[in-house]
Amino acid sequence: MIGSKTALLEVDFQPWIIALGHDPDVLGRAHGIREEYRARGSLVVCTRYLSLDTSDSIRSDPDSEGSRFHLTMLPEPGDLVATKHDRDIWSNPDLHLQLQLSGIEHIVVDGLVTEFGVDLAARGAHRLGYRVTVRSDGCAGTSLSAHNAALEALAAAGIDVLSGCEPQMRT
Template sequence: MDKKTALLVIDTQIGIIDGPKAGPVHKAAALVSTIRSLIEQARTRSVPVLYVQDVDVAPLDALEFQIHPELAPLAGEVVVVKKATDAFVHTNLHDVLQTMEINHLVIVGCKTEYCIDSAVRRATTLGYDVTLVRDGHSTTDSEALQAEQIVAHHNACLHGLYNIDNFVIVRDSGETVFEPIHDTYR
């Protein structure tokens, strides 16, 4: 089956990446650089770039709510505002992706154990193959684990996660992540 890919950039808001309340995330500068590079690659390849913003980060008019300026969407790129951890709950994200005929998502953003995990898992149950970029998501330390451990754990447990017809592959940003390799494993 032919795959049509989109880059889904989740919760790369100033208040999460830089803080002060919800961040800064682990290796924030490297994360921004990685995601910025992937956004540029996607745009060059005419791969749609879609953004998700979480209302829990800060009031809508606050600087912390805004998408990080180095990752900001271009005019015409889709921005979905969500209230739940799951980017698909009570949003039009799935409808927008279906209208665009997307069936493969490359996912990056914040925070690993919450919004990234939820989006990755839910996407597979909605019929999308997912490429999670190993070095394209981050979080902060929790009471139980350091951020680096959380990211490593999720990269390990999400790689190969299979939901009937669709699954997750974790790949490094230096790989050709916009070219899905899922069908080679079916």
């Protein structure tokens, strides 16, 4: 069931976090995933990490070169922007409420990095009772082995892990 009851949760497409990823092509694939879900009427949720330490301007200022959304992943009108101040997007108390008010039942996750922000986003959504799918083709880890290990652990936890339209791992 993809459409108005589905949200695409994009995790941390910010330059300083993208630089940690093992796969430089992830941005192009993530942009394609965004267009795919947007065309189906899904809500796009753009998440970002902002440090509370104002002396760390590269990570605390939303307009800085490091913290702004990557130019290919800028929020568009109608997208929801959710900010976190640690690795877990669910530490933002407004996100779950906004998704509930929007009638969201299914959350599709992509982003960076697989073993941290993506993992926490997927597990948190699962804990909150959403049906959860991780699009592995739209994710990158700090290394290929860390990326694959995180995807395997998510699948073992009962979260659907898909690459494109075909199941890659499933429990």
